[in-house]
């Protein structure tokens with residue numbers, strides 16, 4: 279008989295052998311004291327830690343405006359949505375949130391999904407049903423959820439070198455002139471912290487009659503006058519055909535969405551299996567996200583504080599010769615380690631000895647030899663936390679003999 283157990287053991291063994299077996303940190307975030315959290319060790323003992331790798335970039339996950347809205351929605355409407363959007367799952371907050379999101383991105387309509395992953399997967403797969411013969415041009419560093427959606431549909435696809443517009447143009451030029459085409463890319467790339475050339479990409483796409491699909495997951499709430507993302511910052515909101523975002527990162531709650539022309543949203547709404555056949559987001563989440571988005575729109579000083587904290591951490595690490603990857607022109611602070619064993623070791627020591635939590639980023643998330651630690655300072659990471667972090671890193675860099683750059687003042 280088939281030995282199922284060994285097959286599963288072999289699957290886990292393979293991951294272990296490659297040094298990418300993951301152990302999750304068991305954390306309880308402390309509302310009102312983020313980025314502090316309490317970690318539970320395997321033996322059950324507890325440790326206070328400062329989280330340095332959360333994607334709750336602005337601490338909206340603990341903002342009283344958000345928490346009050348969520349509690350109030352539970353009190354008014356209960357726990358779950360009760361069904362799919364089609365079957366009694368369309369709650370008032372979902373409708374209001376979609377309107378708010380559409381207006382934020384200056385689009386006619388928006389559509390909620392249960393996560394950003396699902397939004398990408400469902401939309402990119404469904405576009406291929408709606409546009410037979412679609413050819414998708416995908417940036418080499420696109421997120422796994424975009425790749426999943428593109429593959430799921432099975433259409434012809436071409437991967438262009440990361441942010442390489444000449445390569446994109448070569449590929450577009452080689453495709454049949456009349457075929458429907460889509461260029462799929464991100465604004466802020468979360469591992470290198472670089473930002474795509476939106477204007478340039480749009481310009482090339484338009485020249486070849488291609489639609490544009492932009493993932494602003496790591497930019498929404500964080501860039502632009504009202505926080506609508508890099509497309510707002512760069513003044514090109516009206517030139518992107520489909521914008522995709524999450525409500526789980528800077529918005530601090532959970533869920534995903536697309537924003538686009540009404541007819542595009544209507545078509546996806548009508549055809550996307552990953553939208554139609556799943557229970558919709560519960561009132562507490564949509565109400566919390568709505569409150570968060572309204573707050574983000576009205577409070578640009580949060581974005582300024584966020585950028586200032588990121589710049590400060592980059593400066594302080596640079597001052598002790600710790601190499602922040604030059605690629606980063608965003609709020610993401612990737613620190614180059616360049617070796618998987620060192621990377622994991624430094625991360626373990628930061629946690630156990632210093633109560634500093636930052637997870638190692640190893641292959642296959644990033645190429646071998648570019649292993650790194652990825653810090654995401656928020657407005658709530660104060661000077662004392664930064665001092666503690668930089669001192670701990672400085673000590674460990676010496677102890678573990680990690681290469682440094684000449685210190686920059």
Ligand SMILES: *Cc1c(COP(=O)(O)O)cnc(C)c1O
Nearest residue numbers: 393394395421495524526533534
């Ligand atoms: C996190 C992430 C997603 C998925 O969003 P979730 O709401 O977490 O599912 C999509 N795209 C990118 C680039 C991401 O980093």
